Amino acid sequence: MEYLVANVDHLKFDIEIALDEQYGALPLPFTGMDKSTAAVCQFYPRGACNKGGSCPFRHVRGDRTIVCKHWLRGLCKKGDQCEFLHEYDMSKMPECYFYSRFNACHNKECPFLHIDPETKVRDCPWYDRGFCRHGPICRHRHVRRVLCMAYLAGFCPDGTTCKFMHPRFELPAIQDMQPKEGKKVMITCHFCGESGHKAVYCNKMPAEVREAQMRQELEGGGPHQHNYHMNMHNGPPPRGPQKPLEEVTCYKCGTKGHYANKCPKGHLAFLSHAGSGSTASNQNPGYRR
Structure with a gap:
């Protein structure tokens, strides 16, 4: 049937031209309004939108590569000034916290990316040069490759498509102090x-x-x-004459003969002290509170 119908790709309806040229689009009453449900402006990527902040359509920049997780729930207040992407794109979704943290996500309809932790481990630059002093406990990946003899001799005709390893002889950058770790403790x-x-x-x-x-x-x-x-x-700090243990009163149990840090009654000694105080008040009829 498609061979019998004439090609209509060169035809465009008036409604299509009106949508592309944004005919009838009125500017916003004031800037900063919520445009999360509006369409994307067709002139802003080309730098031809002359409405600025009053444009009723969303201005999406090309340098935004991660979808805003607050915009997905309709809670982003930054609008066009947000540094994240306001566009539902599954390939640009942020990484799932539960999968990255616990290596498991029980949400069958999770919209976030599940990235394999093995793919985030980069190759060890010292092992690629020939030797890594950390050995098997290195936090980077050690990949055993076969050296390209043609590249070692001076030239490899396969270039970047060569199946053998082209070694790099420059020294890796030493990262002894990273910003997240802070200063070293001496x-x-x-x-x-x-x-x-x-x-x-x-x-x-x-x-x-x-x-x-x-x-x-x-x-x-x-x-x-x-x-x-x-x-x-x-020199040692000066100390005064210590009291004999017969004159020392424990403030926990109220008895004499020891200090509170060596009380034999433990951390519940204050209960015995309170019980002895109530007993003494009962024995003394003239005692009044």
Whole structure:
């Protein structure tokens, strides 16, 4: 049947010309109105739209490659100033958070992209040069390839379509400090003041002080309770005469003979203290609250 009907590709109706030329399109009353449901302006990609912000159609820029997830729900307030794409394109949808985070998405109609984590791992530049010191624990991908002998000799006629590996001999960029990781933390010894080691491994610290500090850490007291051992220049901090244990009153249980941090009744000692106080008030009839 299609061979019997004449070709009508060269014919255009008046309605088609009116839609292409945007006849009858009135400018917006004021700029900043919601145009999420409007059509795309045909003149803006060519730079021929003279209505500017008053254009009733959407101005879509070509540098936007990811669909706005707020626009999909009708909640984007930026309009044409949004840095994301206001167009329903499945190939430009943002990555699915659940699939990228948990490697699983249970939504059968998920509109977001499910990208395989293996495809996001880039090739190791050091392994491509010949050797990677990280070996099998490297976070980049190690792909074993066969070296192209023609390219190694000086010229390969196949060029980029060659099935063998064309090695690159430039050194990769060293990325010791990335912006997301922040600055590096420099370890400083609190005993000698030099950087590069901790006070526990300082070779200038006396052996008996090091043993006492390590013993204190094993007991669970931590290194901060004996900082005076680690600073021999200023000397130990002065301490006054300690009270005998017979005069020390525990504020947890109210009894004498020990400190609160060594109370034998534990963290519920205040209950026994309250119980003893109520008993004493019951025994004393003249006690009034």
